[in-house]
Amino acid sequence: MATTMKAVVIHTKGGPEVLKVEERPIPKPDNGQVLIRVKAFGLNRSEMFTRQGHSPGVDFPRILGIEATGIVEHAPGGEFEKGQIVMTAMGGMGRQFDGGYAQYTVVPTNQVQVITAQTQLGWDVLGAMPEMIQTAYGAVTKSLKVQKGDRFLVRGGTTSVGLAAIAIAKQLGAHVAATSRKPERENLLREYGIDEFFVDDGAIGKQIKNDSQKFNKILELVGTTTLKDSFQCVSKGGVVSLTGIVGNSWEIDNFAPMEVIPWGSSLATYGGWIEEFMETPLNDIVQQVEAGKFKIKVGRVFHIDQIAEAHQCMDDNTAEGKIVVLTD
Numbered sequence: 001m002a003t004t005m006k007a008v009v010i011h012t013k014g015g016p017e018v019l020k021v022e023e024r025p026i027p028k029p030d031n032g033q034v035l036i037r038v039k040a041f042g043l044n045r046s047e048m049f050t051r052q053g054h055s056p057g058v059d060f061p062r063i064l065g066i067e068a069t070g071i072v073e074h075a076p077g078g079e080f081e082k083g084q085i086v087m088t089a090m091g092g093m094g095r096q097f098d099g100g101y102a103q104y105t106v107v108p109t110n111q112v113q114v115i116t117a118q119t120q121l122g123w124d125v126l127g128a129m130p131e132m133i134q135t136a137y138g139a140v141t142k143s144l145k146v147q148k149g150d151r152f153l154v155r156g157g158t159t160s161v162g163l164a165a166i167a168i169a170k171q172l173g174a175h176v177a178a179t180s181r182k183p184e185r186e187n188l189l190r191e192y193g194i195d196e197f198f199v200d201d202g203a204i205g206k207q208i209k210n211d212s213q214k215f216n217k218i219l220e221l222v223g224t225t226t227l228k229d230s231f232q233c234v235s236k237g238g239v240v241s242l243t244g245i246v247g248n249s250w251e252i253d254n255f256a257p258m259e260v261i262p263w264g265s266s267l268a269t270y271g272g273w274i275e276e277f278m279e280t281p282l283n284d285i286v287q288q289v290e291a292g293k294f295k296i297k298v299g300r301v302f303h304i305d306q307i308a309e310a311h312q313c314m315d316d317n318t319a320e321g322k323i324v325v326l327t328d
């Protein structure tokens, strides 16, 4: 077995060009850890924020990557067998310890799911799943508790998390609406089964003409920049879950909660960690994707040597789906 691997290391904050592909020693797992031969990893906006220097708890140099998909190489404690397909995410990956942007990664065994389903899916599809599905599944089923008959709106429908959330909510039997700033993206959203489409001009509340057109569950992925307007779209007793911030603003200026949040409605958030990741039915969803019952939207696929280009694509919002990087 080789002793070194390719890894993407960040030494200083900045644009995509600060991500350097380096030759690093393959890490060694202790008891309670597993060495994974990473085959693919998805890109996440939290890695973009870390790259830009907005993650105060992260020290450089660091191998980025809050998720990885691959094959078990070695688990000293015997928790896994060599060759098993596994997915991992969160728990401090790529932040407190070196993460998934590499040909190998070592993670604690308690944050690893084994995929037992027989699958012919490519590593691009499998690699798209861990964090994207965890977030969509957690926000839809745990934060918003979407059920049959709910009127569900995804604000930021064309995000990779948004598309997965649409697919999950349709399976649960909800009436699903979604937004994009670009009218031409309606077709993509219709392919995912949405019932209603809104062009997001920042004031969707004005497009809703009466209470019956409002939504009782709203997944807010654009973030604080559209949150006030999302509360113009929520029905009495409804919930808005602030789960993403593609709008790139963490705070709300002049926020008067009693004016913004209509009486009877509520604001929730979602932030998945190890427990939520481990409760996500990834194996089941792999089977559904295999059977053509669940769509995974891979936007662009890059090789690890093209990591700067991949981050540029995320910065430019041009992927139209999950960005996945292959390591071979």
Ligand SMILES: NC(=O)c1ccc[n+]([C@@H]2O[C@H](COP(=O)([O-])OP(=O)(O)OC[C@H]3O[C@@H](n4cnc5c(N)ncnc54)[C@H](OP(=O)(O)O)[C@@H]3O)[C@@H](O)[C@H]2O)c1
Pocket (backbone or CB within 6 Å): 043, 044, 045, 046, 131, 135, 156, 158, 159, 160, 161, 162, 179, 180, 181, 182, 185, 221, 222, 243, 244, 245, 246, 247, 248, 270, 271, 272, 314, 317, 318, 320, 321, 322
């Ligand atoms: N809470 C959690 O545990 C958790 C976990 C993972 C991810 N997240 C968050 O979930 C969100 C979605 O992540 P993702 O990776 O799925 O995103 P993504 O695929 O990279 O989203 C790209 C899309 O976002 C929309 N967008 C970009 N900038 C925008 C802006 N300024 N205003 C409105 N829309 C904008 C664009 O859609 P249009 O051009 O079609 O409008 C774009 O195509 C992110 O904020 C991410 O940080 C949260």
